Amino acid sequence: MVLPGLYTGPSLTWVDALFTATSAVCVTGLIVVDTATYFTTWGQAYVLLLIQLGGLGIVSFTSVIIAALGHRLSLRQEILTSRGANMVDEIDYHALTWAVVRFTFGAELVGAVLLYVFWVPEFGWTGAVWPSIFHTVSAFCNAGFSTFTTSLMGFQTNLPLLGVVMMLIVLGGLGFLTLEELNLWRHRRQKKGRFRLSVHSQIVLGTTAVLIVGGWVAFTAFEWHNTLAGMSLSERLVNGLFASITPRTAGFNTIDYAETTSGTNFLTIIFMVIGGSPGSTAGGIKTTTFALLGLLAWSRLQGRPTTSISARTIPEATLQKSTSLLVVALGIITVGIFLFSVLEVPGNGANAAFLTYMFEVVSAFNTVGLSMGATGELSDPGRLITVVLMFIGRVGTLTFVAAMARSPKHIKGGFRYAYEDVSIG
Known part of the structure; x- marks a missing residue:
């Protein structure tokens, strides 16, 4: 970032x-x-390179972590499991990383071409090239950087262009496990074979759809x-609709x-905390975590012992x-808000x-x-x-998830302490 030729003004501190x-x-933005x-x-090209490497690295790493959850990995094929129950049992995880790379560059190529078509009338044949490439990579990696x-x-009025950006954000935030399973589902339907989407993908797709539609209605009403x-x-x-999609977790704004x-602002904060889906470039606690916590609360309210x-x-x-994961995330956020309140909020402590x-x-x-303008x-x-x-x-967060993914250790000494209940609520 401080190398000569990368900046126009004085060097960055x-x-x-x-x-x-x-x-x-x-891929924050x-x-x-x-x-x-x-x-x-x-x-800008150097920034874009960091975004692309960061996005690909994150996706590859999270895919391996999810594949390892609660199960030993085979050398040839890693089946995504959780305590013996198959989640996506027909995906070859040995080849998943290469599939991630191919899909990433394929989606970015299509996105760049579409953005180029919509930007040519405004920037010309050559002037539209770089913005199209930069924003495609930034959108698909959910980075939010813009030229x-x-x-x-x-x-705001270029609706087809905004549609392409939203498509890239959603694809980047769904997670490659779900995208790969949808690809398998499509091939099976073409061959008229039976294929059942895993619970993982059902939760990802269902929660994503509910958040997008619900957020679309709410944001439009709030800002009408x-x-x-x-x-x-x-x-x-x-x-x-764009305001509903971008907080999870792209960073672009119209x-x-x-x-x-x-x-x-409050709804945006909630959406930012939820984020995208596992195995994607998006951050947050993830859509599956949010959905499972909701299902857990609902089952307990109904008196059911299982979810x-x-x-x-x-x-x-x-x-x-x-x-x-939710407790750790909220704990870190709370500490961050406290530190900012002490170091950054003006002496009078304005609520705004x-x-x-x-x-x-x-x-x-x-x-x-x-951002609401505080970063600078x-x-x-x-x-x-x-x-x-x-x-x-x-x-x-990924390290925390990876640590939890390991099989539970046996109780040291073969014993545990006696149970004693605690009153809550």
Whole structure:
């Protein structure tokens, strides 16, 4: 980030260089300098390289982790299992990494061509090339970096272009395990064979659809007379849909989040915490964790001892992992908000400032990249805290999941202490 020829102005400080590199590799999208004006084309290409490597590395790593959950790996074929119950039993995990690479570059190629077609009328035959490539990779990797100062706010009325970006974000956030299983399902249907989608993919697809549609209705309603005012009906609907998709966890924006309503900001924070799906480039606690916790609460309210969906019972160990992941994530977010409250909120402690920095912490930890305008105003300690949050949110959570994926150890000495209950609630 400090090499000659990568920037146009004075060199970045080591803190800002670390911040930018971490944001790119962790596919977050938070920036302390304007990517559009500060970096040269070579500098933007370097940022894009970090995004692509970070995105591919994350997907490959998470796919291996998910494949290893609760089961020993064979040398030739790794079957995704959880305590003996097959989740996706027809995927060859030995070849999954190469499938990830092929699908990534294939999807990005198609996306770049489509964006190029929609940007040619505005930037010309040669001027549309680089923005198309950059935004395709950034969208598919859920990074949120843009070569435009105001992200995609200048293209609120270019509805086909926004549609392509949303498609790339969703594909990148679904997870390659689900995408590969959908591919198998398509081939089986063509051959008129039977194929049952795993519970994992059913939860991913169902939860993603509910979040997108529910968020679309809510965001559009909250911003109808605010940031969406002055647009046509179709433009309001498409931009409302974009606001529902981008918090999980792309980071592009077509509206100014410093001007959005409190309802929009709060819902955006919730969506940022949920994030995308396992085995994807997105961050957050993941759609499956959110869905399993909801199913767990519902089953307990009904007095059921087990949690079931689609005629299948979810293993208790998986439910415990989901609960643990949520507790750890909320704990880290809470610590981050506390540190920002002490270091960054003005002396008078304005409520507006607190919400701004809360938004910033959640966005950083869940590798979203959305901001209410606080990123560039952070002090060096605040920027270093953000770096740590981005790193932990991406790598730390995966490490935590990997640690939980190991088989439980036998009780030392062959005994346990006596049970004693504790009153709760």
